[in-house]
Amino acid sequence: MVDYTALLPEGLLIVTAAIVLLAGLFITQKKILGYITLVGLLASLGLILKDWNLTATFDSAPFYGAIVVDPFSQIFGAMFLIVGVLVAIAALKAYGDNPRQDEFYSMMLLATVGMMVVAMSKDLLALFIGFELASISTYALAGFDKRDPKSIEAALKYFLIGGLSSSLMVFGISYIYGLTGSTNIDTIASVFGANPGLAATPAILLAMVMLIAGFGFKMAFVPFHMWAPDTYEGAPSIVSALLAAGSKKMGFAAAFRLFIVGLVAMKVDWYIAFMILAVVTMTVGNILAVVQTSVKRMLAYSSIAHAGYIAVVFVVVAYWNAPDSAVNLAVTGGLMHAFSHAIGKAAAFIAVAAIAYMILSKDKVDDPNHVENYDGLGKRAPMTAFLFALLLCSLAGIPPLFGFTSKFVLFLSTIEAGLLGLAIICVLNSALSVYYYAKVVMRMYWGEPKGEAFVESSTYTFVLAIAVIALIVLFFAPGDMVYQWAETAAHAVTGV
């Protein structure tokens, strides 16, 4: 008899999405749907936290081992749900009067389910299904402000590039299947382990390139990043939060599952390729972030830079000389950084939404996200500015916020692996990133205010406060709760 209770969190979300969608047809007071969504997300999050560290496999199940619930899927599930909660609360304010908000909530819930399925899948087909579920929902979300041409453009770009990346991914998967006769990741790894010669064939090279490109689009690696700044900038800010914090981490969940298992089994010289990818991604992201004048676009490029930091995990894993402890530490650090970045970036985009909302309410400006409009925000909107500054500190890796701890662990792994050059490039990039975050903080705190004080929205402030408090608590968390959780998850995925 198969026990499906481990799938309750996802089931709950699907039910909530269905309820929201159906109820939206009949209810006129649609704001209540937001609260239903929130309850669904929180209940799901509670279920995950209740039995974390559960390892349930469905070997004899109809899923044929395609789905697995382990600490890895749980940590990503918790990440997606936290992002979902933050976005849902912010949506209460942003779309509280929108007549189509039921669609927003149900698509957001389905996107979250898709992301969670990706994190759970041990089979490339299941992974692809989750990927598409999340992608199609987010395509629609990116164009949710359908009267705003920028939003439409963002959605279109995202859709076209997303479609391309999906097809590349399927192409890569088909090669893998053709070579190994299976779509199950564990089976694939064991086939590679048994036939070391297989890993060096041109076909596998092609398959790897296709998969890197396919996942790379989602994770916004350079040179597959072109869509990301436009989409993040054009999409509604709270959708950008979902994209940068949720959808992007889904790419990492998939890549961790597939590449780490595959790379550990193959142990071929892939590290140079990943090293170039990581270094180019973080450097290009940071340098382009410096020159941005739109805060939202700056956050988009910083998101690319952070993808580069997390890509360090693949370099360490692929490096043949790295000791097992370094591999585990890297994956642990990567998970922690994905976690801290998800919370920090989601909240930062929501802060941008809050600030744009306030600026549009008082000032006559074309682009509320332009950095000049942030002048004197410390006086005009003290709470929002303070919380936004702390979020930027977390993204920059300045203590006492969790962003520092995660970066610390991640960079520590590069030294453990003996990749000194990479370590130096990483920390210098991190130092460079402080520059553009500090620029925004400087504008907020010692720019001259351009108008009278704003009325701060309590909903937005509440979301930001939750995120900041979470980041501070995680930094001080005694007994390194998060680290252990991430480490268990890392063990689950690396198997060493």
Added chain:
Amino acid sequence: MGLITILMLVLLAGAILSLLTKTTAQARGVALVSSFGALAISILMYLTYDANFNTITNYAFEESGTWMPSIGIGYHVGVDGISLPMVLLATIVCALCAIYSWSEGKRPNQYFALLLLMDLTLIGVFVSLDFFMFYVFWELTLLPMFFLIGIWGGPRKDYSAIKFLIYTHIASVLMMLGIFALYYFHGASTGFYTFDIPTLVNAYKDGILPISQYWLDFIFITIMFGFMVKMPSVPFHTWLPDAHVEAPTIGSIILAGVLLKMGGYGLFRVLLPMMGVASTWFIYLIALFGLMSILYSPFAALAQKDLKKLVAFSSIGHMGFISLGVAASVLAGMDPARVVAHTGAMFQMFSHGIITCVLFGCCGVIEHHTHTRIIDDLGGLTKKMPKLAILMVAGFFASLGLPLCSGFVAEFGILSGSYHTMPIFVILAAISIPFTAGYHLWAVQRTLFGPYNEYLGDVKEIKWYEFTPLAIWVIIFVILGIYPAPIIDMMQTTTEYFLLSGDILPIGGIHVPPGGAVPW
């Protein structure tokens, strides 16, 4: 909960409370209570500190607890003869700064909160015995100073603040890599992963790390770079004059008085024990950095038109003496001269920390009352501000190394102790002495004496809240100049302990021929 934790909590509570206040009086009240509370605690620590109780693995007021046991991060604080004077210095300077800022009217709640945070983070650096904590506090000192420069700073504050932040941050992250390597190699060889400073430093010193000289040097040079930028040492000093010129007065006082001492403190706490294992030429490199600072600073100072920039360059020279003293003391082997150089360098940190406060305080008073700091626009201020003139003359004389002031004790100790092992360095350093005296005297002469510059209008006398802290600092450095025992004794005990036990200084590590090291 020990005294150190209470000390830090008092300051943290003060900072948070101060942020919530509305008026200058409230914020000032909170800041005064909190900073003087901290001062009282540190004096209590000083009084109950037993100078003879001093081993390398036991610290006074030591507290340890777990934080992130999986990767060996713990809460570990404690003080010894190196750090207790620094804690005392930080609390004295910050408490008196709170008085000095009595009438601060611009965003007083944030101002006093940042002052207290500054105090907290600096103390955190000095008491941390865990590299993670040490690094966290090290980074955190940047933020209050960044905001102090940025919000209350001068016309080019944007440039200065960001330069200060990025320059020192780059140095910190590179230092972090050295710490990582130290951590990893220690863990890999012993199976015991920890960020504990004494454990890691001792492992490095004892040569039990099974790694090549390349990695040993990598660890040394990255950590050294972090400290040298912070001190700052020529050629990594360029952030300092900019930061000082634009910083508000108390920003400058804390920056020069305490923040720079973080670099010197790191030199004693972390680098000094490592010097025997790292390549020997690093010792000469550190001495060379010191010498370059000593020689460069008077000439740079002579050329300055801005009084505050002149004082900023004087700091660089005085910090150079610390590097020189440390490097020379390592080479001295079992020779008693080592104690002299070593103690002198430690005492220089405390002494300069007090003296420079007077100098920057006087600059601040002059700027506040005459609205200019350009030396050529000043002149004859004795006529209008006699009380300031007394303090300023005392401060500048102490800074140039006049006997009966603490600066003389320290620099005399460094030069005489170093001569034994590094005679050429000391002779070259001595060249700077007349120039140092020259620029100090010349600055005083042009500022205070001569005909009064009537363009300044009717300048008011120094206010009581400016006078009091400056006078207290003057009293401290004069007392310590005549009778340095209260501070220097605990430093010397620590030094002698090192010397006799051979436990922390690399006694056997470096070959020192009789009569000093060749070829220097």
